Amino acid sequence: MTDATNNTRILLAARPHGEPTSEHFTVESVPVPEPADGEVLLRTIYLSLDPYMRGRMSAAKSYAAPVELGAVMEGGTVAEVVESRDPGLTPGDIVLAYTGWQAYGVAPARHVRKLDPAQAPISTALGVLGMPGFTAYAGLLEIGRPQPGETVVVAAAAGPVGSAVGQIARIKGARAVGIAGGPDKVAWLEELGFDVALDHRSPTFADDLEAAVPDGIDVYFENVGGHVWDAVLPRLNTYARVPVCGLVAHYNDTELPPGPDRSSRLMSTILTKSLTVRGFIQTEFVKTHHASFQSEAAGWLSDGSLRHREDVVDGLEQAPEAFAGLLKGKSFGKLLVRVGEDPTS
Ligand code: NDP
Numbered sequence: 001m002t003d004a005t006n007n008t009r010i011l012l013a014a015r016p017h018g019e020p021t022s023e024h025f026t027v028e029s030v031p032v033p034e035p036a037d038g039e040v041l042l043r044t045i046y047l048s049l050d051p052y053m054r055g056r057m058s059a060a061k062s063y064a065a066p067v068e069l070g071a072v073m074e075g076g077t078v079a080e081v082v083e084s085r086d087p088g089l090t091p092g093d094i095v096l097a098y099t100g101w102q103a104y105g106v107a108p109a110r111h112v113r114k115l116d117p118a119q120a121p122i123s124t125a126l127g128v129l130g131m132p133g134f135t136a137y138a139g140l141l142e143i144g145r146p147q148p149g150e151t152v153v154v155a156a157a158a159g160p161v162g163s164a165v166g167q168i169a170r171i172k173g174a175r176a177v178g179i180a181g182g183p184d185k186v187a188w189l190e191e192l193g194f195d196v197a198l199d200h201r202s203p204t205f206a207d208d209l210e211a212a213v214p215d216g217i218d219v220y221f222e223n224v225g226g227h228v229w230d231a232v233l234p235r236l237n238t239y240a241r242v243p244v245c246g247l248v249a250h251y252n253d254t255e256l257p258p259g260p261d262r263s264s265r266l267m268s269t270i271l272t273k274s275l276t277v278r279g280f281i282q283t284e285f286v287k288t289h290h291a292s293f294q295s296e297a298a299g300w301l302s303d304g305s306l307r308h309r310e311d312v313v314d315g316l317e318q319a320p321e322a323f324a325g326l327l328k329g330k331s332f333g334k335l336l337v338r339v340g341e342d343p344t345s
Helices: 054-057 122-126 131-144 158-170 183-192 203-211 228-236 263-272 284-304 316-326
Strands: 006-012 024-033 039-048 079-082 092-097 104-108 151-155 175-180 196-199 216-219 236-244 276-279 311-316 334-337
Touching: 006 316, 024 158, 024 183, 024 316, 039 092, 039 122, 039 316, 079 104, 079 122, 122 334, 131 158, 131 216, 131 284, 158 175, 158 183, 158 216, 175 183, 175 203, 175 216, 183 196, 196 203, 196 263, 203 228, 203 311, 216 228, 228 236, 228 263, 311 316
Parallel strands: 151 175, 151 216, 175 196, 216 236, 236 276, 311 334
Antiparallel strands: 006 024, 039 079, 039 104, 039 334, 079 092
């Protein structure tokens, strides 16, 4: 937990080749930073761990610049204002920020968003009411466009993105088929109201999926790739939509998967079934969809039609191990690190 003079922070020490381990990070203690004019000093309460962070650890060209070696790992945070040099914020305010894997951070006040703890638990700003929830909302509604009675399939369905995708699909009148790893996650999807929940680790998974989608698949919200995608592709209907959100099964890959090159078969399926396969990064939809997301998701959360789950680990030092587990399905729900005391709970 935090103390007032020292800032514990986690730096990227080496670029992982394959799975990240504790050797790729350094934990250090430095003096708490001082805010300049227009800035705030923030005490981290929750740090969000998200799959995109694996991309930031790599120097490979991507949509965002990598974290430099020796720099603090990036990440979304919910934090308390400790000192403010901006008239818009006062000590004690709770904000959504991007101060990364550290106990204290300094940020320009215009880069943080004040949260209202009376509206929803502050941690939800990193999950169901935050970036992952928004990713599900925008990707599903703008690209997937589910219609009443259609079948929507999503994997990583017990995570913050997938669980919101399935529930929003049902709110829109579609059938939701969720895919997750293991019986506990499958049971939770059933509890959430998914029409069918499947375990992708089952040896009968491909047959189970075929039985679960007797009318084929109209929308496949792609979070994982790998063997799930292999099972989904033959079941896609003509004019199916595939929002490509993430490929977490491949984030630690160091080379192409073994076997023959199947890209010509994929292109042929896209052609003959008139598929729409569209990648996206959620930021592209902020201007057009964020306001409606905030009001709709808050309403669904309070009326119980959108439920969520958090997996909270205690202590910043746990972040590297918890992050490695996230990519392998060890977390269950939105993965958060409680870095410091939550004054609202
Ligand atoms: P999750 O918390 O759901 O974590 C990822 C999950 O993926 C794991 O828990 C695991 O769940 C599942 N998984 C891992 N490997 C495999 C595999 N080989 N086959 C099937 N499932 C696997 O993550 P999020 O909800 O935060 O993110 C979901 C996806 O959305 C990720 O791909 C992420 O990168 C992407 N994303 C994209 C954004 C964008 O703007 N495009 C923004 C935010 C997220 P299980 O135990 O069920 O197997």
